[in-house]
Amino acid sequence: MATDSWAQAVDQQEAAAESISNLQLNEKEDKPKAEENGAKAEGEGEKAEEEEKEDKAAQSLLNKLIRSNLVNTTNQVEVLQRDPNSPLYSVKSFEELRLKPQLLQGVYAMGFNRPSKIQENALPMMLAEPPQNLIAQSQSGTGKTAAFVLAMLSHVDPNNKWPQCLCVSPTYELALQTGKVIEQMGKFYPEVQLVYAIRGNKLERGVKLQEQIVIGTPGTVLDWCQKLKFIDPKKIKVFVLDEADVMIATQGHQDQSIRIQRMLPKTCQMLLFSATFEESVWNFAKRIIPDPNIIKLKREEETLDTIKQYYVMCNSREEKFHALCNIYGAITIAQAMIFCHTRKTAGWLAGELSREGHQVALLSGEMQVEQRAAVIERFRNGKEKVLVTTNVCARGIDVEQVSVVINFDLPVDKDGNPDNETYLHRIGRTGRFGKRGLAINMVDSRFSMNVLNRIQEHFNKKIEKLDTDDLDEIEKIAN
Numbered sequence: 001m002a003t004d005s006w007a008q009a010v011d012q013q014e015a016a017a018e019s020i021s022n023l024q025l026n027e028k029e030d031k032p033k034a035e036e037n038g039a040k041a042e043g044e045g046e047k048a049e050e051e052e053k054e055d056k057a058a059q060s061l062l063n064k065l066i067r068s069n070l071v072n073t074t075n076q077v078e079v080l081q082r083d084p085n086s087p088l089y090s091v092k093s094f095e096e097l098r099l100k101p102q103l104l105q106g107v108y109a110m111g112f113n114r115p116s117k118i119q120e121n122a123l124p125m126m127l128a129e130p131p132q133n134l135i136a137q138s139q140s141g142t143g144k145t146a147a148f149v150l151a152m153l154s155h156v157d158p159n160n161k162w163p164q165c166l167c168v169s170p171t172y173e174l175a176l177q178t179g180k181v182i183e184q185m186g187k188f189y190p191e192v193q194l195v196y197a198i199r200g201n202k203l204e205r206g207v208k209l210q211e212q213i214v215i216g217t218p219g220t221v222l223d224w225c226q227k228l229k230f231i232d233p234k235k236i237k238v239f240v241l242d243e244a245d246v247m248i249a250t251q252g253h254q255d256q257s258i259r260i261q262r263m264l265p266k267t268c269q270m271l272l273f274s275a276t277f278e279e280s281v282w283n284f285a286k287r288i289i290p291d292p293n294i295i296k297l298k299r300e301e302e303t304l305d306t307i308k309q310y311y312v313m314c315n316s317r318e319e320k321f322h323a324l325c326n327i328y329g330a331i332t333i334a335q336a337m338i339f340c341h342t343r344k345t346a347g348w349l350a351g352e353l354s355r356e357g358h359q360v361a362l363l364s365g366e367m368q369v370e371q372r373a374a375v376i377e378r379f380r381n382g383k384e385k386v387l388v389t390t391n392v393c394a395r396g397i398d399v400e401q402v403s404v405v406i407n408f409d410l411p412v413d414k415d416g417n418p419d420n421e422t423y424l425h426r427i428g429r430t431g432r433f434g435k436r437g438l439a440i441n442m443v444d445s446r447f448s449m450n451v452l453n454r455i456q457e458h459f460n461k462k463i464e465k466l467d468t469d470d471l472d473e474i475e476k477i478a479n
């Protein structure tokens, strides 16, 4: 894969402060109510401006950066074929797909031995003749990107020096991640070239692109097709809309994507991918993908069945810290994750724990996504034994190897109500990884006691009281 255009794009983006700033989580803009209702009621009294804003694109990027392997699930793939009478193909090996030898070589060089669950069904559909449209949904890390990259590379005619595949991603950084997969998989296919349609990659007027694959953000792709005419949309054979759920969360992207799609020929293959599938994504998908086949892979359900849950009564954050020290003094904890409501508490707690001699990692809102990925990587490798974090930073992160989760602050939503889903994600385990776990909740006010009670009711699972001044009692919970 030729890298000139890629290198050029990287140079240019470094100058493009605007796109780079997407990397930084925009946390100071919003002032959600949670800080007032939740944290203050919990005695934190910290400034609301520190509340962190969820950024789907950053979260998705973080997931990509920290993911090195396929997520395997035991759930079955659900397939809805456009033409129920045509035979349903699925493949168990890459050979069955009759890929170009250069691509098969690329796939194996990436260490892929066999298709992932979603790839088993999606690849035959995407590589079929005539091309079929597809809407595919499965959680992050199940092999969607690798699948559509392979489809794009397979459909390209390297002798034709014009754009034939168009892939739109929600942000520059996400586009770059997909670009890297194209580079890797196309390593033995150097005739195929790639260009980034991103703000900051300024081409001379009148230029006609020669690269066969264009990957970019909706606004720039639209400009390149419509206003600047670098791309002839009528010659596009494959259109990919990646991360549809993240896409629709950004204002304007939905309309821009639809406008791009309308310029494409009827014969163009249209593919849409999403990690989640709420109503809004579904409506968008149906608008943009005509006559689709649909593939869905359910997420593995998390449960609290194998988790021992406790709560500790305290009056202040200092008391909570003291309780935490007692717990650490009484039981051996290999690795723990501690969740705080605000960055400020997380920073304070990490400092206190370090002073006590713990090796602490802090995942904090002001860090850039790459820095966060590095912190998580170190923690995963066991370099630190405690990870202190706020919820926003850690959403969606695998905590499989962590056996103890401490809610230094209980999870509440922006209105101060219990956030049951987050509670489950923090401490739950999927059936298959059903290792026993321990969860300890710190309660420091009537408000947080109420939150705890409601969580208890919601899951219909008892959360036992723990007296952290009684070392014998703490020892018992570890058994």
Ligand SMILES: Nc1ncnc2c1ncn2[C@@H]1O[C@H](COP(=O)(O)OP(=O)(O)OP(=O)(O)O)[C@@H](O)[C@H]1O
Binding pocket: 060, 063, 064, 067, 068, 069, 070, 071, 110, 111, 112, 113, 114, 115, 116, 119, 138, 139, 140, 141, 142, 143, 144, 145, 146, 147, 275
């Ligand atoms: N068939 C396979 N065999 C082994 N590893 C694979 C296979 N397909 C993909 N992977 C690897 O698994 C990881 C996740 O794959 P991929 O990025 O394609 O998933 P995804 O569903 O697109 O996730 P995301 O939405 O986070 O990008 C990557 O490290 C990728 O290299």
